[in-house]
Amino acid sequence: MWNELFPNVKADALWEATYETFYMTIISIAGTFILGILLGLLLYLTKKNGIWENKWLHFITAAFVNVFRAIPFIILIFLLFPVTLIIVGTIRGPEAALPALILGAAPFYGRLVEIALTEVDKGVVEAAKAMGAKTRTILFKVLLPESMPALVSGITVTAIALIGYTAMAGAIGAGGLGNYAYYFGFQRRDYDIVLVSTIVIVCIVFIFQFIGDMIAKKLDKR
Amino acid sequence: MISINNLSKQFTIKKQKIKAVDQLTLDIKEGEIFGVIGYSGAGKSTFVRLLNRLEEPTTGEIKIAGKNITAMKGKELRLARQEIGMIFQHFNLLWSRTVEQNIAFPLEIAGVPKTERAKRVQELIQLVDLSGRENAYPSQLSGGQKQRVGIARALANNPKVLLCDEATSALDPETTNAILDLLVDINEKLGLTIILITHEMHVIRKICHQVAVMENGSIVEQGDVLDVFHRPQQAVTKKFVEQIMGLTDDEDEVEPILATYNQGKMIRLHFLGETTNQALISQLSKQFAIEINIVQGKITHTKRGAYGTLFVQMLGEQAEMDAAIAYVTNETSVEVEVIQHVE
Ligand SMILES: Nc1ncnc2c1ncn2[C@@H]1O[C@H](COP(=O)(O)OP(=O)(O)OP(=O)(O)O)[C@@H](O)[C@H]1O
Ligand SMILES: [Mg+2]
Numbered sequence: 371m372w373n374e375l376f377p378n379v380k381a382d383a384l385w386e387a388t389y390e391t392f393y394m395t396i397i398s399i400a401g402t403f404i405l406g407i408l409l410g411l412l413l414y415l416t417k418k419n420g421i422w423e424n425k426w427l428h429f430i431t432a433a434f435v436n437v438f439r440a441i442p443f444i445i446l447i448f449l450l451f452p453v454t455l456i457i458v459g460t461i462r463g464p465e466a467a468l469p470a471l472i473l474g475a476a477p478f479y480g481r482l483v484e485i486a487l488t489e490v491d492k493g494v495v496e497a498a499k500a501m502g503a504k505t506r507t508i509l510f511k512v513l514l515p516e517s518m519p520a521l522v523s524g525i526t527v528t529a530i531a532l533i534g535y536t537a538m539a540g541a542i543g544a545g546g547l548g549n550y551a552y553y554f555g556f557q558r559r560d561y562d563i564v565l566v567s568t569i570v571i572v573c574i575v576f577i578f579q580f581i582g583d584m585i586a587k588k589l590d591k592r
Numbered sequence: 593m594i595s596i597n598n599l600s601k602q603f604t605i606k607k608q609k610i611k612a613v614d615q616l617t618l619d620i621k622e623g624e625i626f627g628v629i630g631y632s633g634a635g636k637s638t639f640v641r642l643l644n645r646l647e648e649p650t651t652g653e654i655k656i657a658g659k660n661i662t663a664m665k666g667k668e669l670r671l672a673r674q675e676i677g678m679i680f681q682h683f684n685l686l687w688s689r690t691v692e693q694n695i696a697f698p699l700e701i702a703g704v705p706k707t708e709r710a711k712r713v714q715e716l717i718q719l720v721d722l723s724g725r726e727n728a729y730p731s732q733l734s735g736g737q738k739q740r741v742g743i744a745r746a747l748a749n750n751p752k753v754l755l756c757d758e759a760t761s762a763l764d765p766e767t768t769n770a771i772l773d774l775l776v777d778i779n780e781k782l783g784l785t786i787i788l789i790t791h792e793m794h795v796i797r798k799i800c801h802q803v804a805v806m807e808n809g810s811i812v813e814q815g816d817v818l819d820v821f822h823r824p825q826q827a828v829t830k831k832f833v834e835q836i837m838g839l840t841d842d843e844d845e846v847e848p849i850l851a852t853y854n855q856g857k858m859i860r861l862h863f864l865g866e867t868t869n870q871a872l873i874s875q876l877s878k879q880f881a882i883e884i885n886i887v888q889g890k891i892t893h894t895k896r897g898a899y900g901t902l903f904v905q906m907l908g909e910q911a912e913m914d915a916a917i918a919y920v921t922n923e924t925s926v927e928v929e930v931i932q933h934v935e
Pocket of ligand 2: 636637638758
C-alpha cells in the first residue's frame with residue numbers, strides 16, 4: 371500500500387529529513403526565545419517613560435529589529451554566509467541554518483515580546499515598585515511571569531514561521547524536509563516525495579500549535 | 593510621624609504646566625487615620641504617590657518616622673518603601689500568583705527566608721479573614737476579597753504607614769464597610785498610621801480621625817473630622833458634608849417648621865461627638881415634667897461619636913423647660929439653641 375502510493379519514499383530518508391527539521395526548529399526556537407526576549411525587554415525598558423529610558427539604546431535596538439525584520443529570509447541566508455562560515459565552520463547542513471533562522475525570527479518575536487510586556491498592567495509594576503522591588507525583581511517576578519501566556523502564544527506563532535523558514539533553508543542545502551522535498555522530490559520529478567514531505571510538515575505545524583495553545587491556556591490564570 | 597513641607601509636583605504636558613500638588617505643608621500624627629478628600633483632579637493620587645516617591649516631587653520635603661524620604665536614593669529608598677504599605681483602587685494583584693503567593697511577594701522582595709515567609713503569610717491570611725482561599729487566583733476572588741489580599745500584602749513587612757488610594761472606590765457599599773472596618777481594626781491592633789484618599793465623605797466619616805480637603809493641589813481645609821463636619825469653612829467642604837448630612841439647615845428650612853409648631857419652645861440640639869448621652873431625649877422627658885417632640889433632624893456617626901442636629905419642640909411649664917435646657921447645657925456636650933419661644 372505504502373509502496374504503491376509513495377513508491378519513491380524511503381522510510382529512513384524521510385525519517386532523517388524529519389529529524390533534521392525537528393532539530394533545526396527546536397534549536398532555533400530556543401535561540402529565538404532567548405534573543406527575542408532580550409530584544410523585547412530592551413525595547414520595552416528603554417522606551418519613553420520606561421524603567422531604563424534611553425533614547426539611543428532604544429533607537430539602536432529598534433533599528434536592528436526593523437532592519438532584520440525587513441530582510442527577506444532567503445536573502446538573509448545568503449547575507450549571513452560569511453558569518454555562518456566563521457561560527458559554524460560550514461554553510462551546509464542543519465547547523466549552518468541556525469544563525470539565519472534565529473536572526474530571522476528573533477526580531478519578529480522581539481516585537482511580540484515588547485507588545486506582551488506593554489500589556490502587563492502598569493498598576494502591578496507600580497505596586498511592585500511601591501513594595502521596594504529592584505528592577506531585576508520587577509523583570510523576573512512581575513513582567514515576565516505576568517506576560518507568560520502572551521510570550522508562549524508569541525513563540526508558537528514564531529515557531530510556525532520558523533518551520534516554514536527551515537524548509538526554505540532546506541531547499542538551499544540545510545537538510546530537513548524542505549531539502550528532501552526539493553532535491554529528491556521536485557528535482558527528480560518524484561512528486562510523491564513532495565506530497566509526503568508536505569504532509570509531515572503540516573503535521574509538525576499542528577503539533578507545535580497544539581502544544582503552544584495548551585501551555586498558554588494552562589498558564590493563563592486571568 | 594509624617595511631616596510634609598512645601599511639597600509640590602508639577603507636570604508638563606505639551607508645554608502646559610499643571611500644578612498637581614501645590615506647596616503642601618502638613619503633619620500627620622502617629623497612629624492616626626488621616627483622610628484626604630477632594631474631587632477628581634484635585635491632586636489626591638499625586639499627593640499620596642509622592643509619599644513613597646512613585647512620583648518625584650518638584651520641590652519640597654517629606655519625612656516619615658524621622659527619615660527624609662525626599663533625599664533618598666537607590667537601595668535606601670527601596671528599603672524605606674518596604675516600610676510604607678500601599679493599597680490601590682484596582683487592587684493591582686499579580687494574576688499569575690495565588691493569594692498566598694501574592695502576599696508572599698513583598699516578603700520575597702525583603703529577602704525573608706522561606707519558612708518564615710510561609711508563617712507570616714498564614715498570619716496575614718488570618719488577619720484579613722481569607723482562610724480557605726490561600727490557593728485561589730485573584731480572578732477567582734470578589735472585589736472585596738481582592739482588596740483583602742491587597743491589604744495583607746501591604747502589611748506583610750510590618751510597615752509603619754499604610755497609604756490607601758481610593759481603596760474602596762471599586763467596591764459596593766456593603767463591601768466598602770467591611771473593608772473600612774478591617775482598616776480600623778488594623779489601625780487599632782497595630783497602631784499603624786493610615787493615609788486614606790477618597791472622594792466619598794462617607795468613608796471619612798466612618799473611619800478617619802483627621803481630614804484634609806484638597807482642591808487644585810492644595811489643602812483648603814483641615815482638622816478633626818467632627819470640627820470639619822460641624823463648621824465647614826470652604827464651599828467644597830460644605831458640599832462634601834452635604835453628601836452625608838443633606839443640606840445644612842438654613843433659614844428657608846427653619847421658617848415653615850416654626851410656622852407649624854407655634855407652641856412651647858423650638859430648640860435646635862447640636863450633637864458634637866456625643867456618645868454618652870445617646871438617650872438624651874428620653875432622659876429629659878423622664879427627669880423633667882416636659883414633653884419633647886422630635887420635629888426634624890439628622891444624626892450620623894463618626895469615629896468620634898454622633899454628629900448632627902435635631903429640631904425638637906418642648907412643651908411644659910416654663911421652669912421645667914429652663915431646667916431641662918440648663919441640664920443639657922451643663923451636663924452634656926450637646927449644644928442647645930433656642931430658636932423660638934411662644935409664651
Ligand atoms: N502622569 C501625569 N502626567 C501629567 N499630568 C498628570 C499626571 N498624573 C496626574 N496628572 C494631572 O494632575 C492633576 C491631579 O491628578 P490626580 O490623579 O492626582 O487627581 P485625583 O485627585 O487623584 O483625581 P481622581 O479622584 O480622579 O483620582 C490632574 O489634573 C491630572 O491631569
Ligand atoms: Mg486619584
